Amino acid sequence: MSAIDAMPDPAWLRVLDASGGAEGGPEIDLRGGEADGRIRALYQPPRRDWVRMNMIGSLNGRVTGPDGTSDTLSNRADRRILGAIRRMSDAIVVGAQTVRQERHTATAPTRLCVVTSSGDLGGHRISEREAAASVLVCCPQSAADRVRETMPGANIEALEPRDGRIPLGAVLDALRARGLHRIVVEGGNRLISQFLDEERLDEICLTQAPVFAPNDAPSLPGSGTGTRFDRALLLEDEAGFLYQRLLARREPG
Numbered sequence: 272m273s274a275i276d277a278m279p280d281p282a283w284l285r286v287l288d289a290s291g292g293a294e295g296g297p298e299i300d301l302r303g304g305e306a307d308g309r310i311r312a313l314y315q316p317p318r319r320d321w322v323r324m325n326m327i328g329s330l331n332g333r334v335t336g337p338d339g340t341s342d343t344l345s346n347r348a349d350r351r352i353l354g355a356i357r358r359m360s361d362a363i364v365v366g367a368q369t370v371r372q373e374r375h376t377a378t379a380p381t382r383l384c385v386v387t388s389s390g391d392l393g394g395h396r397i398s399e400r401e402a403a404a405s406v407l408v409c410c411p412q413s414a415a416d417r418v419r420e421t422m423p424g425a426n427i428e429a430l431e432p433r434d435g436r437i438p439l440g441a442v443l444d445a446l447r448a449r450g451l452h453r454i455v456v457e458g459g460n461r462l463i464s465q466f467l468d469e470e471r472l473d474e475i476c477l478t479q480a481p482v483f484a485p486n487d488a489p490s491l492p493g494s495g496t497g498t499r500f501d502r503a504l505l506l507e508d509e510a511g512f513l514y515q516r517l518l519a520r521r522e523p524g
């Protein structure tokens with residue numbers, strides 16, 4: 272049985288609050304044929320160039336459950352929304368620890384972009400053929416051989432690190448140069464904190480699971496910039512999970 276088969280399976284989603292012309296009536300029947308279209312309408316990116324985060328956290332702000340992955344926080348409605356956001360994106364960006372810890376699978380047709388300094392991507396479940404077709408690894412030239420060992424087939428973009436890290440602007444430029452403009456950053460904490468610190472996120476998609484997670488689990492990303500986000504959408508599901516979509520408040524000029 273796969274992790275998703277074992278997850279709770281809520282029957283409906285309800286719109287609690289929507290702004291910005293979000294379409295859709297107040298309740299979405301997740302067993303019905305229109306559900307994916309309705310979710311899609313609620314999560315449409317407003318521009319061609321759009322960078323958003325999508326994560327799930329517990330009531331105490333942790334991002335993994337007792338099994339050390341996000342699977343034990345999530346449910347099938349959350350995965351349905353995650354799938355819809357992925358299908359509306361040209362590329363998913365993740366840090367290498369997420370690939371290792373979550374034992375990442377392929378995300379085709381959406382490209383997967385992995386950012387790493389070490390090049391060590393061991394633990395994933397992506398075949399050589401899948402990696403060749405849909406994975407781009409952004410790493411320093413010195414890590415390229417390690418990427419070839421730990422994720423055979425993956426495409427490699429060697430980028431110049433600055434202060435020991437690949438600059439996020441260079442990652443986004445590499446994606447846009449390939450025609451990949453609608454980006455979702457899925458984690459983890461350390462990668463997304465950099466996106467927040469550099470004010471590169473247009474939107475936050477955040478699921479809150481109605482459960483506490485272990486204290487030693489990693490937490491949601493932090494940032495000292497104080498960027499404000501305005502809520503554009505709030506959904507709940509039958510199991511009490513809350514789904515927020517928030518847009519970055521940009522000062523004019």
Ligand SMILES: NC(=O)c1ccc[n+]([C@@H]2O[C@H](COP(=O)([O-])OP(=O)(O)OC[C@H]3O[C@@H](n4cnc5c(N)ncnc54)[C@H](OP(=O)(O)O)[C@@H]3O)[C@@H](O)[C@H]2O)c1
Nearest residue numbers: 326327334366367368369387388389437458459460461462
């Ligand atoms: N709840 C959720 O929605 C969710 C989603 C995703 C992940 N998670 C969880 O979050 C945890 C992982 O988060 P994390 O904060 O520990 O790690 P992370 O952000 O996933 O990955 C950190 C690693 O990414 C690489 N990296 C990040 N920024 C880089 C940069 N600018 N340049 C070069 N490399 C860079 C480095 O890889 P190297 O070490 O290879 O150099 C770094 O060690 C896992 O437990 C995972 O299960 C939860």
